[in-house]
Amino acid sequence: MQISEAIEGYLSHLADVRRLSAATVRAYRSDLSDLARASGDADLDEIDVETLREWQWDATTAGLSKATAARRTSAVKGFLSWAREEGMTDVDPAQRLVAPKRGRTLPTVATAPALSEVLTDAKEAARDGDPIALRDHALLELLYGSGARVSEICGLDVDDIDHERRTLRVRGKGDKERVVPYGRPAAEALHAYLVRGRPALSARGEHAGAAVFLGVRGGRLGPRAVHSVVSRTVAPAVGADSLGPHALRHSAATHLLDGGADLRSVQEILGHASLGTTQIYTHVSAERLREAYRLAHPRA
CATH class of the missing domain: 1.10.443.10 (Intergrase catalytic core)
Structure with a gap:
């Protein structure tokens, strides 16, 4: 099964089963669609840890924040774990990914x-x-x-x-x-x-x-x-x-x-x-x- 096809199933799962907010689902769609583009919409079984690490590195060199990079990692981990549970793939290379630590910034506060x-x-x-x-x-x-x-x-x-x-x-x-x-x-x-x-x-x-x-x-x-x-x-x-x-x-x-x-x-x-x-x-x-x-x- 191609990544893009599996992504749609996962997003439906997030919205209808896990009841995540529309904003979170949109963010995950953006992250996973970027992975599909980066991999040429390959078959799920063709995704390996090197592909995922290269995708992570592209985010770093593009200047994305640590919070965004961490969210992307969370998105792909959840996606591939779900795909394996659903029998769409036999492997889950995302288990070996390490999410970057989020930098904690103090919120803007008005007096x-x-x-x-x-x-x-x-x-x-x-x-x-x-x-x-x-x-x-x-x-x-x-x-x-x-x-x-x-x-x-x-x-x-x-x-x-x-x-x-x-x-x-x-x-x-x-x-x-x-x-x-x-x-x-x-x-x-x-x-x-x-x-x-x-x-x-x-x-x-x-x-x-x-x-x-x-x-x-x-x-x-x-x-x-x-x-x-x-x-x-x-x-x-x-x-x-x-x-x-x-x-x-x-x-x-x-x-x-x-x-x-x-x-x-x-x-x-x-x-x-x-x-x-x-x-x-x-x-x-x-x-x-x-x-x-x-x-x-x-x-x-």
């Missing part, structure tokens, strides 16, 4: 005062009732106030909001569901948008459905549009050339720890499967610990 100023400006802009301004204010408040992923916010339906308890039911990676809280400022902005902004946007099209956040044509708002909103409003305020919605999630996690929240609670809010993923924010908050030591320890 609480800077974000407060951004949100105040967004609130002022929404006072005249413009539906887009109302939407953007609610969007920014909810991204920062809940720490949810942009895909989770874009996937919100009206019934996912518990206004009384101020919680959201979101669907994270692997289609796992969790409940996250949000604060009073986000609740007020969300209420104003749902009452005055969303109906106006919904009237512009016929594809709104149950989606909470809508675009200018009345359809469900997508991650690219959210990125544009954050980049336009938040990035200039924090002195960055560009900034994505994930920076608000990073900021929420860091500010929770700065305020005294325990690591397990932050892990639960963010929906991290591993506590180790959440622990990176303790490095961001190290300055808070140093300041506490300086102020409290007699020998500081």
Whole structure:
């Protein structure tokens, strides 16, 4: 069986059986399609460890990041392991591959005062009732106030909001569901948008459905549009050339720890499967610990 044919079966397995996110499946498709091209779409049995190592080396010389190279290795390991289990091939040369170690970089975090100023400006802009301004204010408040992923916010339906308890039911990676809280400022902005902004946007099209956040044509708002909103409003305020919605999630996690929240609670809010993923924010908050030591320890 040719690699390209097997790849389609594996991607279907990832989407339908393992329920991986659409973004992960797209990334794996890109990685494995590149392997198919590099090998001339050879038969699965013709793939050996040397072919895979050469493919890895091409990624390194092309200047791909360690994280991308590690993902490519993970993609091919999973693919060939699955192909062997399915009886498509008798060998699994990917078992001998070693993934490059990912470099751990600290996330970009905006300060609480800077974000407060951004949100105040967004609130002022929404006072005249413009539906887009109302939407953007609610969007920014909810991204920062809940720490949810942009895909989770874009996937919100009206019934996912518990206004009384101020919680959201979101669907994270692997289609796992969790409940996250949000604060009073986000609740007020969300209420104003749902009452005055969303109906106006919904009237512009016929594809709104149950989606909470809508675009200018009345359809469900997508991650690219959210990125544009954050980049336009938040990035200039924090002195960055560009900034994505994930920076608000990073900021929420860091500010929770700065305020005294325990690591397990932050892990639960963010929906991290591993506590180790959440622990990176303790490095961001190290300055808070140093300041506490300086102020409290007699020998500081």
